[in-house]
Amino acid sequence: MLMTNMAVHDPKNNKTAKSGRKGDQPLVIAKTPAEEQRLKLERLMRNPDKPVAIPDRPKKWNPRAPPEFVRDVMGSSAGAGSGEFHVYRHLRRREYQRQNFLDKMSVKQNKEIAYLDKVEQNQREAEERTAKRRKKREKLKQKKLLTKKSKQEQNDDEAEKSASSSEDEKKDDEVEKEAEDDAEVPSFVMGKK
Template sequence: MAAQPPKNGAGRGGKPPGKDSQPLIIAKTPAEEQRLKLERLMRNPDKPAPIPDRPKDWNPRAPPEFVRDVMGSSAGAGSGEFHVYRHLRRREYQRQDFLDKMSEKQRSDLQYLDKVEENQRAAQERTAKRRRKRDKLKQKKLKAKKAKEEEAGKEGKSSSGSSSSSDDDEREADDDAEAPSFIMGKK
């Protein structure tokens, strides 16, 4: 029995049947390259997109434990020894610069955290001060209200000349219970 070729002709080109062949497009600009990548991702939206990990911070190589026979850049060193000395010196300077930058970064981070803490403390102090002021105003209003009720009760019993003292008390209570300065626009 002879093998029959596929009816749709998909098996001849070496590609699996059912796959659409995409023309090869070479990106000429970075924008076009980005567009092609997005189109490829959007062909199959169910497939998760690869997200690369964040690059690790660069760390310099550790200083050598023991350097053998390095004469330095002075007279008497061999022709190849100077290059060894120069590379070791460059690496050491690079390592010291890295350590300096790391200590500077740590110092600035600590300063930032201290400043944030100080700002929070100052905000809490302002809030507490305003809370005390509000409570004080409430207490004065309550005292004025109680005094007014007592005066009204006394006047009901005796309507003699104590009305002038109650007017003075009311004026004092109104003066003491004036609105906070930040509402009135005063400093």
């Protein structure tokens, strides 16, 4: 006798289990969302080779396009059936929905355009500020270079003057020595002959 998908008593666990299943697990009811997520992960990890179905993002809702050619034109004259009002009501609702959608899209596009304009304007202003500050820094650098050059020139001039004055002093000292040598030294000065 064949036993398939029948409840069989398991003497080891003292539980009734269906036969024919791989890895029968006891029924666990999650009490918290964290426990529920843990159980889902455990179930996924039992067979890691099995691909997981990840749902796609829902597509953006677009209204149905207006009909290109309306065959059942309803007028206000007599002869309209009792169901015509409902058809008209649905058409009107759909058209209002489409117009509302188009209005929202235009508002959204206007906001995006305004945002991009604002970003572009902010970038221009930032570039202008940067250029202005760069120009100011360049001016300061030029000014520092000029002051440095002028100080260096002054130092060079002073060095030349001091060098020329030291040469003049040396010449004066030499002239004085020669004059002293030529001059008569009095006899009462001691140490001199």
